Amino acid sequence: MGLAERREREKEDQKRRRREEILEAARTLIRSKGFAGSTMEDVAREAELSPGTLYLYFKNKDELFASLSLDLLEGIVEGLEKASAEDAPMEEKFEAMRKAFSEGYQFEPSVLLNLFNLQTGKQFPNLSSEFLSELNRLSARIVDILAGLFDSGIRDGQLQDHHRVALADLVWSLFTGLVIWEESKKFFGPDKDFFESTLELGFKILHRGLKEE
Amino acid sequence: MGLAERREREKEDQKRRRREEILEAARTLIRSKGFAGSTMEDVAREAELSPGTLYLYFKNKDELFASLSLDLLEGIVEGLEKASAEDAPMEEKFEAMRKAFSEGYQFEPSVLLNLFNLQTGKQFPNLSSEFLSELNRLSARIVDILAGLFDSGIRDGQLQDHHRVALADLVWSLFTGLVIWEESKKFFGPDKDFFESTLELGFKILHRGLKEE
Amino acid sequence: MGLAERREREKEDQKRRRREEILEAARTLIRSKGFAGSTMEDVAREAELSPGTLYLYFKNKDELFASLSLDLLEGIVEGLEKASAEDAPMEEKFEAMRKAFSEGYQFEPSVLLNLFNLQTGKQFPNLSSEFLSELNRLSARIVDILAGLFDSGIRDGQLQDHHRVALADLVWSLFTGLVIWEESKKFFGPDKDFFESTLELGFKILHRGLKEE
Amino acid sequence: MGLAERREREKEDQKRRRREEILEAARTLIRSKGFAGSTMEDVAREAELSPGTLYLYFKNKDELFASLSLDLLEGIVEGLEKASAEDAPMEEKFEAMRKAFSEGYQFEPSVLLNLFNLQTGKQFPNLSSEFLSELNRLSARIVDILAGLFDSGIRDGQLQDHHRVALADLVWSLFTGLVIWEESKKFFGPDKDFFESTLELGFKILHRGLKEE
DNA sequence: CATGAATGAGAGTTCATTCAT
DNA sequence: GATGAATGAACTCTCATTCAT
Numbered sequence: 076m077g078l079a080e081r082r083e084r085e086k087e088d089q090k091r092r093r094r095e096e097i098l099e100a101a102r103t104l105i106r107s108k109g110f111a112g113s114t115m116e117d118v119a120r121e122a123e124l125s126p127g128t129l130y131l132y133f134k135n136k137d138e139l140f141a142s143l144s145l146d147l148l149e150g151i152v153e154g155l156e157k158a159s160a161e162d163a164p165m166e167e168k169f170e171a172m173r174k175a176f177s178e179g180y181q182f183e184p185s186v187l188l189n190l191f192n193l194q195t196g197k198q199f200p201n202l203s204s205e206f207l208s209e210l211n212r213l214s215a216r217i218v219d220i221l222a223g224l225f226d227s228g229i230r231d232g233q234l235q236d237h238h239r240v241a242l243a244d245l246v247w248s249l250f251t252g253l254v255i256w257e258e259s260k261k262f263f264g265p266d267k268d269f270f271e272s273t274l275e276l277g278f279k280i281l282h283r284g285l286k287e288e
Numbered sequence: 289m290g291l292a293e294r295r296e297r298e299k300e301d302q303k304r305r306r307r308e309e310i311l312e313a314a315r316t317l318i319r320s321k322g323f324a325g326s327t328m329e330d331v332a333r334e335a336e337l338s339p340g341t342l343y344l345y346f347k348n349k350d351e352l353f354a355s356l357s358l359d360l361l362e363g364i365v366e367g368l369e370k371a372s373a374e375d376a377p378m379e380e381k382f383e384a385m386r387k388a389f390s391e392g393y394q395f396e397p398s399v400l401l402n403l404f405n406l407q408t409g410k411q412f413p414n415l416s417s418e419f420l421s422e423l424n425r426l427s428a429r430i431v432d433i434l435a436g437l438f439d440s441g442i443r444d445g446q447l448q449d450h451h452r453v454a455l456a457d458l459v460w461s462l463f464t465g466l467v468i469w470e471e472s473k474k475f476f477g478p479d480k481d482f483f484e485s486t487l488e489l490g491f492k493i494l495h496r497g498l499k500e501e
Numbered sequence: 502m503g504l505a506e507r508r509e510r511e512k513e514d515q516k517r518r519r520r521e522e523i524l525e526a527a528r529t530l531i532r533s534k535g536f537a538g539s540t541m542e543d544v545a546r547e548a549e550l551s552p553g554t555l556y557l558y559f560k561n562k563d564e565l566f567a568s569l570s571l572d573l574l575e576g577i578v579e580g581l582e583k584a585s586a587e588d589a590p591m592e593e594k595f596e597a598m599r600k601a602f603s604e605g606y607q608f609e610p611s612v613l614l615n616l617f618n619l620q621t622g623k624q625f626p627n628l629s630s631e632f633l634s635e636l637n638r639l640s641a642r643i644v645d646i647l648a649g650l651f652d653s654g655i656r657d658g659q660l661q662d663h664h665r666v667a668l669a670d671l672v673w674s675l676f677t678g679l680v681i682w683e684e685s686k687k688f689f690g691p692d693k694d695f696f697e698s699t700l701e702l703g704f705k706i707l708h709r710g711l712k713e714e
Numbered sequence: 715m716g717l718a719e720r721r722e723r724e725k726e727d728q729k730r731r732r733r734e735e736i737l738e739a740a741r742t743l744i745r746s747k748g749f750a751g752s753t754m755e756d757v758a759r760e761a762e763l764s765p766g767t768l769y770l771y772f773k774n775k776d777e778l779f780a781s782l783s784l785d786l787l788e789g790i791v792e793g794l795e796k797a798s799a800e801d802a803p804m805e806e807k808f809e810a811m812r813k814a815f816s817e818g819y820q821f822e823p824s825v826l827l828n829l830f831n832l833q834t835g836k837q838f839p840n841l842s843s844e845f846l847s848e849l850n851r852l853s854a855r856i857v858d859i860l861a862g863l864f865d866s867g868i869r870d871g872q873l874q875d876h877h878r879v880a881l882a883d884l885v886w887s888l889f890t891g892l893v894i895w896e897e898s899k900k901f902f903g904p905d906k907d908f909f910e911s912t913l914e915l916g917f918k919i920l921h922r923g924l925k926e927e
Numbered sequence: 928c929a930t931g932a933a934t935g936a937g938a939g940t941t942c943a944t945t946c947a948t
Numbered sequence: 949g950a951t952g953a954a955t956g957a958a959c960t961c962t963c964a965t966t967c968a969t
Binding site for chain 2: 112191195211250280
């Protein structure tokens with residue numbers, strides 16, 4: 076490996092790290108002030124950079140914050156892929172799914188809310204279509220994996236036969252709805268967080284509701 | 289009834305109608321451009337009024353659009369109250385619930401998304417606290433009714449025993465998640481709407497998952 | 502006197518009374534919120550009328566509030582005319598002057614401040630020139646009377662010889678300056694009002710400073 | 715001195731200069747159109763900047779224009795402090811006072827008028843309380859210095875004994891009243907300016923009226 | 928690469944004034 | 949004469965974005 080090559084790589088690393096720092100700052104801010112409430116200057120201050128610098132790493136504000144959503148979705152995809160790869164009884168698969176979602180929740184609830192604002196696609200004329208289709212590709216991938224998971228369960232007789240995609244939509248909706256609802260509840264009673272336990276209950280009932288006897 | 293009295297009442301009616309027109313215009317706009325993307329001038333133009341007039345009926349933009357959320361929640365509360373009032377087998381109650389949600393969906397999905405933006409409470413400094421607490425009161429009322437519904441089912445032995453509020457949270461989350469998700473899907477495949485069928489499936493599975501044998 | 506004539510007169514009276522009520526309301530408001538801070542709707546509410554009605558009595562907001570200044574100036578002119586009419590020793594004339602000013606102060610300090618805003622003539626494009634010249638005529642009249650007063654004192658050897666108009670300007674400036682300054686002081690120490698005693702002292706020193714020995 | 719340090723200082727200078735330019739523009743405008751008549755866009759245009767830039771240097775319109783008043787008051791305080799520091803016969807001190815005021819007049823009469831609008835405190839909800847108290851502190855300081863000046867004259871037997879603060883109020887009122895009055899007169903007879911000569915006369919009479927024989 | 932001062936379009940909001948009833 | 953709902957021009961202020969250094 077030549078020197079030039081190493082330099083190159085170090086530069087790349089440096090760049091990636093910077094990018095991460097900015098996203099980290101954005102995540103902190105979206106939590107406390109929401110998307111519309113956070114200014115680029117806020118992000119710059121939080122990341123200890125100047126506003127101009129942000130534009131060296133992100134095309135605009137929308138894409139900066141949308142990148143958070145991408146990260147979130149990627150994390151969930153990864154988790155779900157692992158869950159679906161295993162050759163295990165349905166119970167364990169459900170458990171793995173639940174864990175993947177749970178990790179998504181850790182990421183930052185506000186980001187998920189923002190994802191939907193993005194995805195309904197209104198008011199984000201600055202989001203490049205490549206970006207949007209990447210978001211959609213990942214969402215679709217999630218539903219895909221979930222559908223596949225249910226398909227395998229149905230085919231080997233562990234689950235009742237229902238439309239796979241509808242089942243996937245249901246689970247994904249349950250997850251996102253719960254994230255948002257728990258986030259809302261926090262606002263008027265900031266102390267408690269029942270996300271985990273309620274999600275667990277949800278999966279339990281879901282499993283029982285689907286199980287083939 | 290005196291003439292003055294009649295005049296008075298007609299004026300009241302006129303006023304209410306105007307308010308409705310403005311809300312209607314806002315609903316149309318939130319659908320096409322979202323909350324942040326809709327300007328007060330847009331609303332005025334849509335309602336065929338001048339911008340200043342809007343402020344005779346609503347204190348500011350936030351409250352105007354939040355009023356839509358209030359209407360939506362009120363509609364759902366009403367529907368659920370009817371569902372819970374009936375003395376019927378659980379199946380029918382579930383069916384009534386589903387209908388109440390279904391009507392909420394008709395109202396306008398974007399409004400629900402905006403409700404959550406409001407409720408996470410960030411970035412809406414112009415929303416009076418009375419308004420926010422009214423929003424929260426209604427949300428709480430919904431969960432309350434749902435919890436009561438499950439409670440009755442559990443107590444007369446039709447449903448398995450679970451934490452009532454957790455069950456309520458689950459149903460409410462499922463509904464809201466589904467609304468938002470279907471709305472998102474429309475954006476990248478605008479032709480189909482599986483909300484109704486998926487919600488139906490959800491309730492079916494939920495019922496089976498909870499039913500005491 | 503015919504009936505028609507009486508009707509006419511009663512109408513006139515009624516009209517004048519209405520006008521007074523509006524001015525009274527404006528005076529109350531200018532005290533508490535200042536000119537720019539008072540809206541026409543405020544005035545209407547205070548006078549228990551509708552906004553539109555104000556325009557039956559005054560051409561616009563500027564003229565309404567400027568009328569207060571006219572009233573104030575007229576009161577002072579009247580008082581000073583009495584003071585200058587008397588054939589009395591200088592001491593008594595000074596005392597009469599002081600009283601005239603004192604009554605002007607009772608009228609409402611804020612009105613005087615507004616008068617100057619009007620008279621520096623900026624930002625009041627809605628004030629008809631007739632109105633402005635009436636304001637100026639009264640101001641000039643005040644200086645005139647004061648100058649005459651000093652003239653008589655100088656000519657009969659009671660006062661030292663100085664430029665009459667300059668003396669008049671001095672007294673008028675002293676008065677207005679004191680009104681405004683005491684008003685300002687009230688804002689950060691609202692309890693005390695030294696206008697009367699300080700004005701008295703001012704006149705005493707002025708007299709001693711001018712008296713021919 | 716390091717390079718960084720020098721850069722730093724130059725930046726500071728640049729910043730101060732910009733601020734001055736904006737204030738200068740505001741002063742030009744308040745003279746021609748008054749406070750309420752000048753828009754932020756006017757100021758920006760006059761300063762050859764964009765509206766947004768003004769807000770980098772001043773929190774809002776009120777504070778921008780109030781800064782002019784602060785400058786004016788500071789100038790007067792400075793002048794008066796010099797006047798009171800001298801150990802000189804009363805005549806010279808009076809002369810020094812007069813000069814301090816005279817320079818205040820040069821600053822810009824309209825600013826003084828605006829100061830009083832500010833200080834009566836109505837209708838300026840955007841003025842931070844720190845700003846207001848700074849204005850009041852300076853006003854109080856002026857009266858303080860003046861009172862001290864009179865006190866020394868009284869104690870060494872050059873002036874008759876009167877309430878020091880009342881004397882200070884008188885002089886300050888005379889000054890401000892004269893500024894405003896001469897400004898008003900300019901409006902309907904724009905050619906002449908008797909401020910200097912009238913102020914001189916005022917001080918002469920005042921001195922004679924106070925002098926202990 | 929990084930900066931941060933400057934930009935300027937665009938938003939929400941106010942309020943003097945009008946006019947159909 | 950009186951009303952008050954409606955108007956709409958005009959204002960202040962924000963903030964994503966740019967670009968000279």
